[in-house]
Each structure stands twice: as structure tokens, then as C-alpha cells.
Amino acid sequence: MKKQLTILCLLLFCLSLFTAGCWDQIEVEELALVRAIAIDYQPGRRSPYLVTFAISLPSDVAGGEGGGGGGGEPTQLFSGVGASMDLALHQASLNLSRQLFLSHASVILIGEEMAKHGLAHVFDFIIRNPQVRLNAYLLYTNGFAQQMLTTTERLEIGITEEIIGMIEQARFISETEPLPAYKFLQKVVTPGQAAYTALLQKGSPLEEIIPGLQGEQKPGGQEESSGGSDSSEGGGGEKAKEVLTLAGLAAFRNQKLAGLMNAQETRGFLWFLGKTSRTYLAISDPQKPKEIITLHVSRAETKIKPQIKNGQLSFSVEVVTEGDIRSQTSTTKINTPEMMKKVNSANAAVIKQEMEKALHRMQQLQTDLVGFGSILNRHEPKLFSRLQDNWPEEFSKLKVEIVVTSDVRRAGMQANPALPRGE
Amino acid sequence: MKKAKIGSLEKGKISPRQGGELLVISLLATSILLVPAVAVEQQGQNAWLAVLLGTIWGLVTLSIVCWLGNKHPEETIFQYTETLLGKWLGKVVGLLYVWSFLRVVAIVIREFGDFMTTSFMPNTPLSVFSLSLIFLAAWTVFAGLEVLARMNEFIILLVIGSLYFILLLSLGNWELGYLQPLFRVEFLSLLKTSLIPEVWAVDTITFAVIIPFLTRPQRALAAGAAAAVFANGLLAIGLISLLATFGPYFLLVTRFPILMFVRSISVAQILSRFEVLIMVVWVAGVFAKTTFYLYCACLGLAQITGLKEIRPVVLALGTIAVVWSFSLFENITELEASVSTTSPRVLLMYFGIPLFLLVLTWLKEKLHKRQLGRMQ
Numbered sequence: 001m002k003k004q005l006t007i008l009c010l011l012l013f014c015l016s017l018f019t020a021g022c023w024d025q026i027e028v029e030e031l032a033l034v035r036a037i038a039i040d041y042q043p044g045r046r047s048p049y050l051v052t053f054a055i056s057l058p059s060d061v062a063g064g065e066g067g068g069g070g071g072g073e074p075t076q077l078f079s080g081v082g083a084s085m086d087l088a089l090h091q092a093s094l095n096l097s098r099q100l101f102l103s104h105a106s107v108i109l110i111g112e113e114m115a116k117h118g119l120a121h122v123f124d125f126i127i128r129n130p131q132v133r134l135n136a137y138l139l140y141t142n143g144f145a146q147q148m149l150t151t152t153e154r155l156e157i158g159i160t161e162e163i164i165g166m167i168e169q170a171r172f173i174s175e176t177e178p179l180p181a182y183k184f185l186q187k188v189v190t191p192g193q194a195a196y197t198a199l200l201q202k203g204s205p206l207e208e209i210i211p212g213l214q215g216e217q218k219p220g221g222q223e224e225s226s227g228g229s230d231s232s233e234g235g236g237g238e239k240a241k242e243v244l245t246l247a248g249l250a251a252f253r254n255q256k257l258a259g260l261m262n263a264q265e266t267r268g269f270l271w272f273l274g275k276t277s278r279t280y281l282a283i284s285d286p287q288k289p290k291e292i293i294t295l296h297v298s299r300a301e302t303k304i305k306p307q308i309k310n311g312q313l314s315f316s317v318e319v320v321t322e323g324d325i326r327s328q329t330s331t332t333k334i335n336t337p338e339m340m341k342k343v344n345s346a347n348a349a350v351i352k353q354e355m356e357k358a359l360h361r362m363q364q365l366q367t368d369l370v371g372f373g374s375i376l377n378r379h380e381p382k383l384f385s386r387l388q389d390n391w392p393e394e395f396s397k398l399k400v401e402i403v404v405t406s407d408v409r410r411a412g413m414q415a416n417p418a419l420p421r422g423e
Numbered sequence: 424m425k426k427a428k429i430g431s432l433e434k435g436k437i438s439p440r441q442g443g444e445l446l447v448i449s450l451l452a453t454s455i456l457l458v459p460a461v462a463v464e465q466q467g468q469n470a471w472l473a474v475l476l477g478t479i480w481g482l483v484t485l486s487i488v489c490w491l492g493n494k495h496p497e498e499t500i501f502q503y504t505e506t507l508l509g510k511w512l513g514k515v516v517g518l519l520y521v522w523s524f525l526r527v528v529a530i531v532i533r534e535f536g537d538f539m540t541t542s543f544m545p546n547t548p549l550s551v552f553s554l555s556l557i558f559l560a561a562w563t564v565f566a567g568l569e570v571l572a573r574m575n576e577f578i579i580l581l582v583i584g585s586l587y588f589i590l591l592l593s594l595g596n597w598e599l600g601y602l603q604p605l606f607r608v609e610f611l612s613l614l615k616t617s618l619i620p621e622v623w624a625v626d627t628i629t630f631a632v633i634i635p636f637l638t639r640p641q642r643a644l645a646a647g648a649a650a651a652v653f654a655n656g657l658l659a660i661g662l663i664s665l666l667a668t669f670g671p672y673f674l675l676v677t678r679f680p681i682l683m684f685v686r687s688i689s690v691a692q693i694l695s696r697f698e699v700l701i702m703v704v705w706v707a708g709v710f711a712k713t714t715f716y717l718y719c720a721c722l723g724l725a726q727i728t729g730l731k732e733i734r735p736v737v738l739a740l741g742t743i744a745v746v747w748s749f750s751l752f753e754n755i756t757e758l759e760a761s762v763s764t765t766s767p768r769v770l771l772m773y774f775g776i777p778l779f780l781l782v783l784t785w786l787k788e789k790l791h792k793r794q795l796g797r798m799q
Contacts, residue, residue, distance in 0.1 A: 024545065127676060133686050134683055180687070181685065189675075190670055190673070379604070381607055
């Protein structure tokens with residue numbers, strides 16, 4: 001009896017080796033690991049959803065190609081079209097020797113037309129599909145999302161790594177705010193809160209290309225061309241290869257794109273959230289208004305409170321920020337407590353102006369990105385439930401009082417401007 | 424009055440702590456997956472209050488059951504119903520409890536299978552999960568209560584450890600503002616939510632079965648109460664962290680919030696992808712709960728029918744539970760609807776009948792004393 005039982009146990013154990021995963025068993029070698037998904041919408045077509053997958057090539061293929069000079073492309077793009085996302089995915093599978101696997105997708109790009117059409121179906125797909133992870137970043141792109149994945153100018157080996165690197169870098173710049181999909185969705189469903197996500201675009205790597213130098217030094221670190229004849233054509237020249245830029249926000253209202261906020265407006269908006277802990281500000285020199293002093297923000301805290309006076313709703317926003325002086329273009333002596341006070345008040349005024357501009361833009365778009373409505377809901381639930389249905393419009397007329405306190409703590413290594421004595 | 428000896432059915436003894444651990448696993452295993460969606464849908468950001476209120480109802484059930492256990496030492500609920508209500512009516516009530524325990528087995532099996540097929544293995548048939556689970560459970564029931572309790576001591580470490588680990592890692596995602604406005608609730612609706620079987624700690628009724636097998640039955644109330652408070656306290660903490668991460672609105676968009684919650688964890692882009700821990704909690708916890716309830720049902724049936732051994736009924740009840748689990752719900756929406764409402768049946772089984780038995784015991788005692796007094 002005991003022997004039989006032992007044999008039975010052994011048999012079951014051996015059987016279990018072959019049945020891991022049951023019907024869903026699949027080898028890693030049979031999976032196509034999707035790293036980024038680009039979703040585009042082509043209006044007017046019967047199958048409008050164009051879904052592009054950036055699939056990381058298996059190491060043996062990618063390593064063989066790019067082992068030497070790093071010329072190999074480690075990701076391959078595949079796309080499919082369909083009347084829905086999963087149908088597009090299904091169609092893309094026709095070109096693949098492996099099964100699409102979405103669990104490793106860490107970036108989801110939304111094309112312009114898609115965002116204008118409305119994201120309801122995209123949400124449905126990413127939530128319903130058990131493979132898609134909701135901490136993948138959701139980014140809005142100008143134009144076609146697919147085009148972002150074809151960018152060849154980059155620092156990282158793969159396009160996905162490049163985008164992820166930029167997302168991580170965004171924390172140090174405070175001019176955009178990339179959100180994981182679940183945080184975006186949270187904002188979509190929360191009453192009195194509009195959703196937003198970072199804006200990814202393509203642009204020239206050089207801010208300005210000086211015409212005279214075009215032939216000799218081509219942008220983007222290209223090798224010099226042998227003949228100078230191209231440059232003589234002037235104006236046109238060789239078109240610079242474009243790089244990705246992550247700056248600004250796309251604001252959404254009712255799952256549809258409401259409008260874009262540029263990098264400066266975005267920073268003004270981030271002051272409302274207290275998320276501008278690392279950014280540069282320029283204020284004009286208290287003595288010579290044409291010159292500037294730059295400040296680096298090291299800490300920012302914001303408190304938002306609703307106020308009701310005589311039945312009139314308004315919000316008070318208090319910002320407390322700390323920073324240090326990083327540079328000045330003039331030789332004004334700013335190394336005195338009195339001057340510091342002036343710098344502080346100038347800084348507070350600059351921040352306030354920036355915030356007001358951002359608020360104006362948000363009110364213009366009727367998107368409550370800050371979530372004034374949800375703050376009101378927390379403090380005055382009854383009042384909010386009355387305003388809730390018409391909140392975007394209420395928000396656009398909302399009065400917000402901004403008070404900024406700036407504390408410049410340090411001024412870097414320079415004590416006095418480098419000037420001859422006595423001047 | 425003739426009583427069936429317990430010793431013939433269950434020779435093992437478990438400590439009160441082990442009994443409490445069985446209760447903890449029964450409470451936590453399923454509630455952590457199902458309660459968040461239900462409770463938040465009805466109570467928003469104050470859902471955790473309903474869980475705390477539910478704990479009190481659980482403690483009420485537990486105290487009734489423990490009081491009964493002390494008044495009828497060495498007897499399970501299946502036996503003292505016969506003592507109190509007479510042979511036939513007692514057997515009927517006992518069978519009602521067997522039916523109720525078996526129903527829990529069936530529901531848990533179905534929940535387990537549906538969760539696995541929905542979120543991890545979409546191509547695998549439901550029956551694979553149901554059959555393997557009930558096979559394992561039946562095997563463990565064969566081994567007896569002591570084996571079950573000792574196995575559970577290991578499982579509970581896995582489950583509680585995983586849950587705490589997940590909650591700790593999620594701290595970075597918390598936004599406490601989502602919990603506001605606090606305490607904005609209507610008491611009646613809160614009461615209604617707290618009476619949903621999963622929120623109300625109904626599993627405390629299992630103590631009516633295991634008290635006679637405790638090494639120190641008088642400690643049953645303390646152990647059970649500690650277990651119920653601990654399990655529902657952990658559930659409340661889990662709810663708070665879910666709410667603080669997702670907010671009361673997005674939580675309702677997802678089918679299994681706890682799974683989404685675990686997936687959202689990403690500490691420094693390195694510590695992520697912890698859903699395997701939810702699998703551990705779910706598979707191990709559900710296995711222990713199924714086994715425990717199947718054991719209670721089998722023991723009950725064996726005692727009611729006067730069998731000498733528990734074995735003959737295990738496979739029969741196991742088979743019934745599997746078939747029942749398939750036929751109980753047409754689809755996942757029916758399953759969700761059934762676990763999100765309370766019914767008079769629940770009130771009767773977990774509160775009405777125990778209370779009735781309590782009153783009956785008390786009256787009988789009084790009558791007995793009066794008779795004794797008259798005799799003297």
C-alpha cells in the first residue's frame with residue numbers, strides 16, 4: 001500500500017513537470033516581447049485602429065547584428081489595423097513567428113487622431129486585457145504615434161529605452177509630467193479632475209542651425225560630407241534628422257483631447273501640484289532690468305484650499321518654495337540680505353505670473369488638471385455635488401488667489417562678481 | 424440521551440491558536456480579492472469602515488457559537504442541534520449547515536477558477552482548476568483536522584507575509600487625499616454593506632464545528648476573536664491602501680482591484696511584478712479554505728448519519744461541490760452579484776439559528792434547574 005502510494009506520488013510529480021501552465025503553457029522562445037505600443041486612429045476607415053508594436057528582438061538575433069559597431073536595430077516594428085484594438089493585434093500576429101506578449105510593454109503612445117477621437121476604447125483594451133500592465137506610461141504624441149517609434153537618432157540602443165530614459169529624466173526638469181496609465185485613468189474617472197499626460201514630439205536636435213555652417217557641420221553629430229556642393233544650395237540643405245522631445249502636456253476632457261499646454265504653461269501648472277522641485281527660473285536683475293538672475297528650485301510645496309465667502313466660491317493657493325542662485329548675467333552685487341529680499345520678491349512674482357498664465361490656459365481649455373473640483377469634493381462635498389455636472393464650465397470661471405513665498409537660501413560658490421577692485 | 428462519540432470520527436486535537444489560524448485563512452483568502460470592489464462600490468472611500476463594522480457582527484456570531492460550545496462540551500453544532508431540537512429536526516438543521524458549508528466550498532472553487540482563467544490562464548478550462556483543487560482538498564480531509572491545521576500553519580505564513588510585503592511596497596503610491604472626505608456615510612447603508620457575507624466575518628461559524636477538537640476549548644473565544652480582528656483588520660488596511668493608491672473611482676473600473684494594485688507597484692523601476700505573490704495568497708489561501716470547509720461539511724454529514732468514519736462521504740461531497748460550482752453561476756457577473764448582496768438566508772444561518780439554539784439552551788438549563796429544585 002505504502003509502495004503504491006509512493007509510486008503514485010512520483011508519477012504525479014513527473015506528470016506535473018509537463019503540465020506547468022496547463023493550456024496556457026508557452027515557452028519564452030515562443031513569445032514576442034512587446035516593449036512599446038503605438039495607437040493611431042485613422043478616421044473614415046472601416047478598420048480605423050492602427051496599432052504598432054515595438055518588439056524587442058531575441059538576443060541571438062539582435063546580438064548577431066549589432067554585436068560589433070552597434071548598428072543593429074534591437075527592436076522591430078510590426079503593426080496591424082482593425083476595427084478594434086484586439087482585432088488590430090490579431091492582424092499584426094499574421095506577420096509574426098511568435099505570440100505577441102504585452103506584459104512587458106512599458107510605454108503606450110497615443111496618436112493625435114486617436115486622442116481627438118476619444119480614448120474610451122483604448123482604456124477598455126488596456127484594462128480588460130490581462131497582459132497589459134497599467135504602470136506602463138501613457139504618452140500623447142503629435143501626429144502619428146507610429147512615427148515616434150521610427151526615430152533613429154537616439155542615445156539608447158532601443159527606442160523604448162530611449163523613451164523610458166526621457167520619462168525618468170523628466171523628473172529633473174519639471175516641464176512635463178509623464179503619468180503611468182493607472183494614474184491617468186484615475187484622473188479620467190475622478191469627478192472634478194481632468195486627465196493629462198506628457199507630450200512627446202519630434203524635433204530638430206539643434207535649437208538653431210546657423211546657415212553658414214550647414215555644409216561643414218551637419219546637425220545631429222553627422223559626419224562631414226566630402227563635397228561642399230550641397231551647402232551651396234542654401235536654405236534647404238540636408239534635412240536634420242529629428243530627435244524626440246518630451247515637454248509639455250496634453251489635456252483631456254471627457255476622454256478626448258482638449259488641447260496642449262506648452263512647456264512653460266506646464267511648469268506653471270506643476271507649481272499647483274508642488275512638483276517643481278528641480279527647475280530653473282529666470283528673474284530680472286533688481287538693478288538692471290534687462291539682465292537676469294537664474295534660480296534653481298530645490299523645494300516646492302503647495303496648499304490648495306477652497307474658500308466660500310458670501311456664497312462665492314474661490315480657491316486659495318499657497319506656494320512655498322526654496323532655491324538657490326545659480327547665475328547672473330550682470331555684475332550687480334547681490335550678496336547682501338537686502339538684495340536677497342528683492343530677489344525673493346521678484347522670484348515670487350515670476351512664479352505667480354507663471355501660475356496665472358497656466359491657470360488661464362487651463363480655464364480656456366476648460367480642463368481642471370489640478371483637480372480643484374476633487375479638492376472641493378473633499379472639503380465641501382455638498383457644494384461640489386451641486387456643481388459637479390457642470391464642473392468644467394464652473395472651473396473656467398473659478399477665482400483662484402495665488403500667494404507665493406520664495407526663500408532663496410544659498411548663492412553658490414561665488415561671493416562677489418569678478419571685477420577689478422574699486423569699480 | 425444517546426450521543427455519538429466524537430473520538431470515533433476525529434482523533435486529532437488542535438490548539439486554539441491553530442483553530443484561530445484556520446479562521447484567519449478562511450476570512451482572508453477570498454475577502455482580499457472580492458471585498459474591495461463590492462465595498463467600495465457601496466461605500467466609496469469609507470469602505471474600510473464597513474469592514475470594521477462587519478468584524479463586530481463576526482464577533483457576535485463567534486461569541487454565540489463559543490457560548491454554545493461551552494454549554495455543550497465535546498459536541499459539534501451537528502450534535503447539539505440534535506440534543507436541543509430532537510432527533511429529526513436536529514438532523515434537518517444539521518444538514519442545513521452541511522449544505523451551507525458545502526455551498527461555500529462550491530463558491531470558493533468557482534471563484535478560484537474564474538480568477539485564474541480571467542487573469543492568468545485564459546485558455547485553460549475552468550474544470551482543470553476545480554478538479555485539481557478539490558482533489559487536493561479531499562486528500563487533505565482524508566488526513567484529518569490535525570494535518571489540516573498543521574499545514575495551515577505553514578500556509579498562513581506565506582499568505583500573511585506576502586500581503587504585508589505587498590502593502591509595504593505600495594506605500595510609495597499612496598495619496599491619502601483619496602480617503603477624504605472621511606466618515607461621510609449613512610449608517611443604514613453602512614450597516615447593509617457590513618452584512619454582506621464576505622464583509623461580515625461569517626467564517627466564525629466554523630468554530631461551532633471545531634471547538635470540541637481544541638485542546639483547551641475554553642480558550643476558543645479568545646483565539647477566534649483575535650483571529651477575526653486580525654484578519655478583518657488586515658483586510659481594512661488592505662482596503663485603505665487600495666483606496667489610497669487608486670481612489671474610490673478607478674477602483675471600480677477594474678475587476679480584481681488587488682491584482683491591479685500589485686501590478687502598479689514599482690519601487691525604483693526594480694522592485695516590480697509582484698503578482699506572483701497574489702497568486703501565492705490566492706492559491707494557498709483558497710486551498711486551505713476549501714479544505715477546511717470541506718472538512719466541516721464532511722464531518723457534519725458523517726455525524727448526522729452516524730457513520731464511524733469520515734472517509735466515505737469525502738469523495739461524494741467533493742464531487743457534489745465541483746458539480747455545484749459549475750452549475751451555481753452562469754457567468755462571472757452572476758458570481759459577482761451573488762457575493763455582493765446579503766440575503767435572509769445568510770442572516771438566518773449565521774445569526775438566527777445560533778441565537779435560537781442559544782435561547783433554547785438557556786431555557787433548558789433553567790427548566791433543568793427548576794426540576795432539580797423541585798426534586799430537592
